[in-house]
Amino acid sequence: MKKIILLLLTVAFLAACGSKKEEKVNIGLTQIVQHPSLDQIRKGILDTLESNGYVDGENIEIDFQNAQGEMSNAQIIANSFVDGKKDLIIAITTPSAQAALNATNKIPIIYSAVTDPAAAGLEGDNIAGISDMTPIKQQFELLKKLMPKAEIVGMVYNSSEQNSEIQVKKAMEIAGDMWLELKVVSVTNVNEVPTALDSILDDVDVLYTHIDNLIASTYPVVVQRANKLGVPIIGGVEDYVTQGALATEGIDQYKIGVQTGEMVVRYLKGEKISDMGMELAKETSLLINKSVAEKLDILIPEELMERAVIVNK
Numbered sequence: 001m002k003k004i005i006l007l008l009l010t011v012a013f014l015a016a017c018g019s020k021k022e023e024k025v026n027i028g029l030t031q032i033v034q035h036p037s038l039d040q041i042r043k044g045i046l047d048t049l050e051s052n053g054y055v056d057g058e059n060i061e062i063d064f065q066n067a068q069g070e071m072s073n074a075q076i077i078a079n080s081f082v083d084g085k086k087d088l089i090i091a092i093t094t095p096s097a098q099a100a101l102n103a104t105n106k107i108p109i110i111y112s113a114v115t116d117p118a119a120a121g122l123e124g125d126n127i128a129g130i131s132d133m134t135p136i137k138q139q140f141e142l143l144k145k146l147m148p149k150a151e152i153v154g155m156v157y158n159s160s161e162q163n164s165e166i167q168v169k170k171a172m173e174i175a176g177d178m179w180l181e182l183k184v185v186s187v188t189n190v191n192e193v194p195t196a197l198d199s200i201l202d203d204v205d206v207l208y209t210h211i212d213n214l215i216a217s218t219y220p221v222v223v224q225r226a227n228k229l230g231v232p233i234i235g236g237v238e239d240y241v242t243q244g245a246l247a248t249e250g251i252d253q254y255k256i257g258v259q260t261g262e263m264v265v266r267y268l269k270g271e272k273i274s275d276m277g278m279e280l281a282k283e284t285s286l287l288i289n290k291s292v293a294e295k296l297d298i299l300i301p302e303e304l305m306e307r308a309v310i311v312n313k
Contacts, residue, residue, distance in 0.1 A: 024061040025054075025268060028081035030100065031092040033069040035217040037239045037253045041092055041112055044257020045264065052265045060268075069190075069217065071095050071160075078103035090264060091129075093213060094120050094163045101127055108273045112260035113253070115163035115211065117278050128276035130260045134211050134236050135284055136170050138249040140178055142286070143234045145301055146247060146293075147206055152181045154204035154231070156196045156222075158214035159186035167210040167236075193218045197225040209245065210236040219243050232296050241287040241311055246298065251281045287311055 029045075031038055042064075049060065056062045063086070067073035078099040081089050089109045091097035097111035098120060111129030114122060122129075143150060153175060157164045168184060175182040183204055185196040193215070201207065207226050209215055215222060223244035226233050235245035238252055259282060267273060286308045293300055
C-alpha cells in the first residue's frame with residue numbers, strides 16, 4: 001500500500017513539473033508609437049524569438065500594446081502589465097522603457113531603441129537592453145562628402161522626447177567642429193511639424209533627420225516639404241532613405257530588433273537581467289537613394305558607391 005501511495009505521489013509530482021514546464025511565458029510588449037522604423041524593430045524581436053523556438057500562442061504569450069505617441073498611454077500600458085503579472089516586459093523606445101521602469105522594479109524589463117539609457121534613468125537590477133545611439137558624426141561626414149558646399153543644416157526635433165534632445169546636443173557639438181551652422185526648430189506634436197519645416201527649409205542647404213519618434217511618424221510630410229524646395233535630406237536610419245531621404249550612414253532597425261530578441265532569448269534560457277546591462281547596436285551601413293540623388297543633381301563619389309546599398313525610390 002505504501003508503495004502504491006509513493007508511486008501515485010511520484011506520478012503527481014512529475015505531472016505537476018510537466019505542466020509547469022508547459023506554461024506559457026507571459027510577455028508584455030510596449031511601443032510608444034507605430035511607424036515603419038519601430039515596426040521593423042518589433043519584427044526583428046518577434047522573428048528572433050520564433051527562430052529560437054519561442055512562438056507566440058504556443059510557449060509564449062505576447063500582449064502587444066501601442067501608446068499612440070502619448071506618454072500617459074505608455075504609463076497606463078506599463079501599469080496594466082504589472083497588474084496583469086507579466087513575466088517580462090519588452091519596451092521599444094525611451095518613453096516606453098521609462099514608463100515600464102516607473103511601474104515596476106521587480107518584473108524584468110528589456111528595452112530596445114533607447115538612445116542614452118543612463119541619461120534616461122534606465123538603470124537597475126531588473127532592466128537591460130539595446131541602445132540605438134545614432135552615429136551622428138559619421139552622418140555629418142557623409143553629408144559633407146555628398147554636399148561639400150553645404151554650410152547650413154536644418155533640424156526639427158521633439159522637445160518632449162529626451163532621446164531627441166540628447167541627439168540635438170550632440171549634433172550641435174559635431175556641427176561646430178565641422179564648421180557647419182545648425183538651424184534647429186523644436187515641436188511638441190505632429191501638427192507643428194509642417195510649420196516648423198516651412199520655417200527653416202528656405203534657409204538651409206540640407207535637412208538632417210535624426211532618430212525622433214514624432215518626426216518618424218510624420219516622415220512622408222518631411223520628405224514632401226523638402227522635395228518641394230529641392231532640399232536634400234540626410235537621414236538617421238535606413239528607413240528614412242527608403243522613404244525619400246538622400247542617404248544615411250545608419251543603424252538597421254530590424255537588426256536592432258534581432259539583437260534585442262537575442263537578449264530576450266538569453267533571459268528566457270536563464271541568464272539574469274542584472275548580468276546583461278546595456279549593449280550598443282553592433283552594425284551600421286551606408287544607404288544611398290540614387291533616384292533622389294539624380295533628381296537633386298547630386299553626384300555620388302565613387303568611394304561611396306563602392307560600399308553603399310543603393311535604393312531606387
